[in-house]
Amino acid sequence: MTPMINPYNPLLEELFIPGIDTVEAITVSLPFVTPFSISSFTWTCKEALLIKITSGAFSGWGECVADPDPYYSPETTTSGLHIIKNFILPQLNSGMSFTEVEKMLKHIRGNMMAKAAVENALLDLIAKMKGVPLYKLFGLEKKKIMSGISIGIKESIPELIASVDEAVDRNYHRIKMKIKKGKDVEWVEAVRNKHPFLQLMVDANGDYTTDDIALLKELDNFNLLMIEQPLSYSDIYQHSKLQKEITTPLCLDESIHSLDDAVTAVELGSCRIINIKEGRVGGMLEALRIADYSQKHGIPVWSGGMDETGIGRAFNLHLQTASAFTIPGDTSETKRYFKEDIVTPPVELDDEGFIDIPDDPGIGATVLEESILKFELSREFLAGVI
Ligand code: OSB
Ligand code: MG
Numbered sequence: 001m002t003p004m005i006n007p008y009n010p011l012l013e014e015l016f017i018p019g020i021d022t023v024e025a026i027t028v029s030l031p032f033v034t035p036f037s038i039s040s041f042t043w044t045c046k047e048a049l050l051i052k053i054t055s056g057a058f059s060g061w062g063e064c065v066a067d068p069d070p071y072y073s074p075e076t077t078t079s080g081l082h083i084i085k086n087f088i089l090p091q092l093n094s095g096m097s098f099t100e101v102e103k104m105l106k107h108i109r110g111n112m113m114a115k116a117a118v119e120n121a122l123l124d125l126i127a128k129m130k131g132v133p134l135y136k137l138f139g140l141e142k143k144k145i146m147s148g149i150s151i152g153i154k155e156s157i158p159e160l161i162a163s164v165d166e167a168v169d170r171n172y173h174r175i176k177m178k179i180k181k182g183k184d185v186e187w188v189e190a191v192r193n194k195h196p197f198l199q200l201m202v203d204a205n206g207d208y209t210t211d212d213i214a215l216l217k218e219l220d221n222f223n224l225l226m227i228e229q230p231l232s233y234s235d236i237y238q239h240s241k242l243q244k245e246i247t248t249p250l251c252l253d254e255s256i257h258s259l260d261d262a263v264t265a266v267e268l269g270s271c272r273i274i275n276i277k278e279g280r281v282g283g284m285l286e287a288l289r290i291a292d293y294s295q296k297h298g299i300p301v302w303s304g305g306m307d308e309t310g311i312g313r314a315f316n317l318h319l320q321t322a323s324a325f326t327i328p329g330d331t332s333e334t335k336r337y338f339k340e341d342i343v344t345p346p347v348e349l350d351d352e353g354f355i356d357i358p359d360d361p362g363i364g365a366t367v368l369e370e371s372i373l374k375f376e377l378s379r380e381f382l383a384g385v386i
Helices: 009-014 077-091 098-107 112-130 157-169 185-194 210-222 237-245 259-268 284-296 310-319 369-375
Strands: 022-038 041-055 058-064 149-151 175-178 200-203 250-252 273-276 301-303 376-381
Touching: 009 098, 022 077, 022 369, 041 077, 041 112, 041 310, 058 077, 058 112, 058 310, 077 098, 077 112, 098 112, 112 284, 149 157, 157 175, 157 185, 175 185, 185 200, 185 210, 210 237, 237 250, 237 259, 259 273, 259 284, 273 284, 284 301, 284 310, 369 376
Parallel strands: 149 175, 175 200, 250 273, 273 301
Antiparallel strands: 022 041, 022 376, 041 058
């Protein structure tokens, strides 16, 4: 049974949905500087569904982190729009408290990425109306955020080493390399030999099965921080068996969609670390609840990324002000992903590799509407639904 953990309850009772003038659903496609490959797919651009909720002079923004395809998650930008338009927005009313909003969202099963886009847009809007940065809305304190980089699967080992060298030069606090069957032990060994003391981890995006335990055990030789999602995207139980066989901590990503999933994973011993993507677990509030639960159970967490635009990335930054986030996440500088983003200022690393959160209200970053127009695939005005 899930313990009653909800440190943000008092806050939720005090947050109310304001009168909404318009809701816009905008699908954008931003070209990547370089294609990004994981074990299951290669993306050349980031297609994202943006939600813009306007009340008077204020607009809140949310980003549905799903891709247009079901190769990381079953959710897609199109399914997100369907759920938001036909199920979430028709049940949102001004004057509702956030407790009521969350109850309504719970009645809709799954679709956590769609829910996150709407909930986060509302939180950004409310924070802007109150004139406070998002972290303050949650009672958190500003701090410098650690950086990390996720290096995709490359054509050759020298190409991988070149990318790792570049990230080391940029002072990233932790480097993650993607692996898949046939591009694993030898590739990790090459990176480790070149960088014996690097904070290094791997992410398999579910490419292995329990038949591969002998191979996965070999990864214990490379002093990795963790192995992320070695087994199926939907599995929790088999990971508990694998964790008993290897010494490197396992970290779950794809298979955690809620606090309930995190409790299951921790109670089964399926992982020793959790990757919290706020966009994958229904938004900032559930992400903070998972962080709080994990901290109380001695499970370190970090903030994953979905190669988001600057809107989604801003939420990831604010999330990491919570003290549970003790491991550098997948938060990289903007220029590594995009030549041109849709917010300003871009995310940049200081000389020690840290990231500063801008001080403006809400997400802090200013959304550049004219840049959005350049990347826009479609826009629907959902005015009058609330
Ligand atoms: O598994 O963490 C993942 C990107 C797209 C889909 C899945 C993943 C990733 C990343 C990149 O690793 C994270 C980022 O830099 O935002
Ligand atoms: Mg991952």
